[in-house]
Amino acid sequence: MDQNPREILDSAPMHWRQIVVVAICIALNALDGFDVLSISFAAPGIAEEWGIDRAVLGVVLSMELIGMAVGSVVMGNIADRIGRRPTILTCIIIMAIGMFAAAAAESIAYLSATRLLTGLGIGGMLSSTSAMVAEFSNTRRRNLNMALNIAGYSTGAILGGLVASQLLEVTGEWRSVFIFGGIMTVIGLPLAWFFLPESIDSLMARRPGHALERINKTLGRLGHAILEKLPALPTEQSKNSITVLFSSKYARVTGLLTAAYFAQIMLFYYVVKWVPKIVVDLGYSQAEAGHVLVAANIGNLLSAVLIGVAAQKFSIRPMVIGSMILGFILIGIFGSGLSTLGALSISIALAAFFINAGVVGMYPIFANIFPAHLRASGIGFVIGVGRGGSAIGPIIAGSLFATGASLLVVSLAMGLGGLIAATMLFLLPRRSSAP
Numbered sequence: 001m002d003q004n005p006r007e008i009l010d011s012a013p014m015h016w017r018q019i020v021v022v023a024i025c026i027a028l029n030a031l032d033g034f035d036v037l038s039i040s041f042a043a044p045g046i047a048e049e050w051g052i053d054r055a056v057l058g059v060v061l062s063m064e065l066i067g068m069a070v071g072s073v074v075m076g077n078i079a080d081r082i083g084r085r086p087t088i089l090t091c092i093i094i095m096a097i098g099m100f101a102a103a104a105a106e107s108i109a110y111l112s113a114t115r116l117l118t119g120l121g122i123g124g125m126l127s128s129t130s131a132m133v134a135e136f137s138n139t140r141r142r143n144l145n146m147a148l149n150i151a152g153y154s155t156g157a158i159l160g161g162l163v164a165s166q167l168l169e170v171t172g173e174w175r176s177v178f179i180f181g182g183i184m185t186v187i188g189l190p191l192a193w194f195f196l197p198e199s200i201d202s203l204m205a206r207r208p209g210h211a212l213e214r215i216n217k218t219l220g221r222l223g224h225a226i227l228e229k230l231p232a233l234p235t236e237q238s239k240n241s242i243t244v245l246f247s248s249k250y251a252r253v254t255g256l257l258t259a260a261y262f263a264q265i266m267l268f269y270y271v272v273k274w275v276p277k278i279v280v281d282l283g284y285s286q287a288e289a290g291h292v293l294v295a296a297n298i299g300n301l302l303s304a305v306l307i308g309v310a311a312q313k314f315s316i317r318p319m320v321i322g323s324m325i326l327g328f329i330l331i332g333i334f335g336s337g338l339s340t341l342g343a344l345s346i347s348i349a350l351a352a353f354f355i356n357a358g359v360v361g362m363y364p365i366f367a368n369i370f371p372a373h374l375r376a377s378g379i380g381f382v383i384g385v386g387r388g389g390s391a392i393g394p395i396i397a398g399s400l401f402a403t404g405a406s407l408l409v410v411s412l413a414m415g416l417g418g419l420i421a422a423t424m425l426f427l428l429p430r431r432s433s434a435p
Contacts, residue, residue, distance in 0.1 A: 004231045005200050005215060006372070008224050010139040015222040021136045022145050024195050025129040028088065029152030031185050032122045033297075034160030035095055036064060036153075038102075038181045039115060040276050040293060041164040044286045045174030047277070052108065054277070058398025061273045062391040063112040064098075067119020068126070069387035075124025076131075076380015077242055080373065083206065084132045085198045087124060087376075092189050094121030099182035103175045123387065127380035134367040134375060135201040143316065143364040147308025150360045154300035157272070160184070161297060165290035197221075204230065205373035244374055245381055253369055253428060254382065257362065260424035261386030264324060264358045266393035267331065267417035270410075271296055271352055273394040278407065284341060295345040299352035304360040311364055317425055320361035324422040327355035328415040335411025358421060365428075389417065 009018075039061055047057050071091070079087040098118030105111035129149060137145040160181065167176045197218050203211045207230070216226035245254045275296055279289035303323070310319060330351035338344050363379075370378030393414060400410045 005204065005219060005224075005227065008219070009136070009200065009222075012138060012224065014138055014141055017221055018136045018138075020195055021197070022133050022149065024191055025133050026149050026152035026155075028092070028125055028129055028188055028192065029149055030156030030159070031092075031095065031181075031188050032125055033153035033156030034164075035099060035118055035122055035156075035181050035185065036068075037157045037161065037272055037293070037297075038099070038164065038177050039064065040273050041161065041168065041290055042174035042177045043273075043277055044280045044289065045168065045172075046111070049174070050108065053402070054398045055402045056108065057277070058395045060108060060112055060115070061394040061398075064115035064119030064122065065269065065387060065390040065394070067116040067121075068123035069119075069384045069391060071120035071123025071125075072127045072380045072384030072387060073123075074380075074384075075120070076127035076376045076378075076384065079124070079128040079131060079376035079380070080202070081206070083198050083202050083208075084128050084135075084376065085192075085196050087128045088132070088192055088196060089189070091121040091125040091128065092185060092192060094118070095125070096182055096185040096189070099178050099185055103178035103182065105175075123384060124380075127376050127383060130363060130367065130379050131202075131376040132196070132199055135199040135372065140312070142367065143311035144308040146364045146367055147304050147311065147360050150363050151301055151304030151308070154297045154304055154356065157297040158294055158301060161290055161294040165287050165294070168290065169287045201372035201375070205233075207233070242377055242381065245378055250370075250374070250378075254378070256424045256428050257366065257369070257382045258385050260421040260428075261359075261362055261382050262389035263417040263424070264355070264362070264389070264421035265383075265386055265417075266389030266396075267327065267414050267421075268355050268359050269390040269393045270397050270414040270417075271331070271348065271355060274397050275348060279341075279344060282344075288341060292341065292345050292348060295349040296352040299349035300356040303353040303357035307357045307361050311361070316361055316364055317428070320358055320365075321422045321425050323354045323357035323361065324418040324425075327351060327358055328418040330354060331411045331415040331418075332408070335406075335408040337408065355418065358418060362425075365425075393417070 043057060075087055095118055098114050101114040102111060105114060133145050133149045134142055163180060164177045167180060200215050200218055203215050212230050219226055275293050276289040279292045280286060307319060334347040334351050338347055366379045366382060397410055397414055400413060
């Protein structure tokens with residue numbers, strides 16, 4: 001048959017094996033969610049044991065985010081060159097090594113290095129699984145599956161946060177958080193090894209040895225007829241994926257999406273990195289601070305699921321822009337001087353709901369804009385460079401706090417990221433945005 005396998009997968013109902021691939025990717029992103037936030041749960045204990053101030057702590061909190069930025073760009077490009085599956089397996093190994101090494105840290109420098117390493121794996125995982133989910137989904141479910149994949153991050157943060165809070169309460173030892181994360185990451189390796197095949201889109205774009213046989217094997221397992229030959233490659237396809245992102249066709253959308261992601265993720269990571277320390281400084285315990293962060297991640301999870309469902313019926317870009325604006329308003333309410341733990345929890349959960357909806361809602365836009373041969377590179381570049389905001393955000397917040405700025409001033413300053421992101425998406429060419 002001469003039909004393109006992408007057209008086959010787009011039009012057919014999802015096979016249970018495709019659902020398993022999406023589920024495994026969601027589970028791997030749940031590991032990402034806990035591994036990223038592990039330093040947030042451990043931060044109060046680290047600051048107490050080593051006697052470091054907020055400015056230094058802000059740098060430590062940003063190290064794995066810097067690693068994530070590099071990992072997203074580098075590993076995303078590697079995923080387009082060698083395939084999604086080997087890149088994902090490599091990222092799991094890197095993450096596990098980084099988590100166990102962090103548990104053995106005895107200095108700021110060593111801990112920072114381990115978090116940088118962990119971030120490399122996490123960044124590569126996010127770009128690779130995002131491409132994998134898009135490529136194993138049909139047209140009807142792609143936006144939902146992309147949102148659920150990112151929701152895995154919040155799920156891991158919630159479930160892992162509950163365990164981390166309990167570990168801190170029982171042991172009083174921040175290193176236990178990293179040990180738990182390392183164990184869970186190792187468990188993810190056999191799941192990926194046995195249940196994640198290579199993406200058909202990746203095989204089609206790269207054309208490695210025995211590509212036709214490998215594609216037909218996967219198509220057969222998904223219940224589809226096999227191909228007699230591979231369709232011709234698109235005439236625009238280039239081996240230098242990063243270069244194509246700056247061609248006349250993609251340069252504007254690449255720039256606008258990168259700026260939007262940078263600004264919104266800066267606000268997002270102000271919430272997830274500083275909330276525990278803020279709550280402790282308001283007079284609550286580390287365990288109570290952990291529960292407030294869990295509340296934020298419940299808001300993150302609900303928003304990811306709901307925007308994914310809504311994206312199946314409504315245009316996603318207006319929803320994302322509206323969420324970004326509401327996130328700015330609600331983070332200001334969080335910073336306004338709420339006096340009870342319950343009020344803090346509710347306000348940050350609502351703020352996180354809309355802030356994260358702004359983040360998650362961009363992923364379906366990424367997947368629809370970039371074609372298969374650019375998908376991991378495009379997503380990786382946008383979230384990699386954009387994650388400069390995740391690295392800078394905690395540092396800026398820490399510096400503002402160090403100057404004596406109030407919680408309200410810092411929250412509103414960081415919240416400006418949401419307004420900037422909304423502006424960038426508004427300027428995105430309508431013909432290039434996801435439906």
